[in-house]
Amino acid sequence: MDEVKIWALDGDSKVTPLVSRDQTDTESLLEETLVRNPDLLIPGLRLVGRQTPTDGGPLDLLGVDEDGRLVVFELKRGTLSRDAVAQIIDYASDLDAKTDVALAEHIAANSGVGGIDRIEDFEEWYGENTDGQGLDSLRPLRLFLIGLGADERTERMVRFLAANTGMDISLLTFHGFAYDGKTLLARQVEVEPGPPPRRRPNAEERRERLKKKIEDSGMSETFSAVERMFETNWPGFSTNPTSLGLSIRFKNRSFARIDPWKGHVTIVFFGRAKTLCLDEFRQLVQEIRYETYPRNRDPLDPRAELKFPFTADEWKQHKDRLSALTSAVYEAWNNSGQ
Numbered sequence: 001m002d003e004v005k006i007w008a009l010d011g012d013s014k015v016t017p018l019v020s021r022d023q024t025d026t027e028s029l030l031e032e033t034l035v036r037n038p039d040l041l042i043p044g045l046r047l048v049g050r051q052t053p054t055d056g057g058p059l060d061l062l063g064v065d066e067d068g069r070l071v072v073f074e075l076k077r078g079t080l081s082r083d084a085v086a087q088i089i090d091y092a093s094d095l096d097a098k099t100d101v102a103l104a105e106h107i108a109a110n111s112g113v114g115g116i117d118r119i120e121d122f123e124e125w126y127g128e129n130t131d132g133q134g135l136d137s138l139r140p141l142r143l144f145l146i147g148l149g150a151d152e153r154t155e156r157m158v159r160f161l162a163a164n165t166g167m168d169i170s171l172l173t174f175h176g177f178a179y180d181g182k183t184l185l186a187r188q189v190e191v192e193p194g195p196p197p198r199r200r201p202n203a204e205e206r207r208e209r210l211k212k213k214i215e216d217s218g219m220s221e222t223f224s225a226v227e228r229m230f231e232t233n234w235p236g237f238s239t240n241p242t243s244l245g246l247s248i249r250f251k252n253r254s255f256a257r258i259d260p261w262k263g264h265v266t267i268v269f270f271g272r273a274k275t276l277c278l279d280e281f282r283q284l285v286q287e288i289r290y291e292t293y294p295r296n297r298d299p300l301d302p303r304a305e306l307k308f309p310f311t312a313d314e315w316k317q318h319k320d321r322l323s324a325l326t327s328a329v330y331e332a333w334n335n336s337g338q
Helices: 023-036 082-096 100-109 122-129 152-164 203-217 220-233 278-284 312-336
Strands: 007-009 015-017 046-052 059-064 070-075 142-147 168-179 182-191 238-241 246-250 253-261 264-269 291-293 305-310
Touching (some): 023 182, 046 100, 070 082, 220 253, 220 264, 220 312, 253 312, 305 312
Antiparallel strands (some): 059 070, 168 182, 238 246, 253 264, 291 305
């Protein structure tokens, strides 16, 4: 990595080289400075986590960018080495393995640490701060390695991943300089971030895209019948179009989703819906074909999505059972006082 130098110029064009601050001094300032000024990392960044736990250990900073994507930051108090590359991939892959709802609950449960605002309901917060986008817009995750320098092997590895794998991974370094009794901080992009952020589609555009997806599936009539079932059994619900389907919500929290696919429609129930009436769900999974996300999970696991895919004929066969289930979910939710 090339050495960074900065000079001060006065009105007489006199040049004064600035003295590089001791690395230890810069280390102690860097993380707190970035927490208080997240725009130094990415313009418009909102931090939602600090020392957020993962299976690989606590990740340093977690944020949401202007596009609504989740951003993982790994900070090193010194020169970045190749171990940091493996570390940030470990952290990000653990978060990415979670379902949307489980990820939102994990972020909320671990917010409010180290100067990060407490978020009681991340799904609600996310919708309010992203023009009503669904949680599926959190992905693909972005990864940033931050340090006071990077060795050549680390820079080479990050460049390779960014150029050849489709992974949105970047490398930033910061350098401290002393000037006039102050510390100046220089930011250097070692590996460019991924492509420019996508413009967030507004609610009307998302609804139009969903409409086309429903038409392309050849399941318009069945999709409408499923939506009417929820309308009948879940009075007061609201809907939110996402890239996958139509999210069914109470008080800005998703309990289910209707996904159109080629030749079939899938009803997806999230963990918070299952926990309201486990006995009814336990009975139904013995009678109707189901899938889970992540795959091969216990269908009653609150951390997994439970999916009932069906063709038009299967919908006619099972609609009474599904209607009874959705009615039971609403009754349990209403009685719970949520």
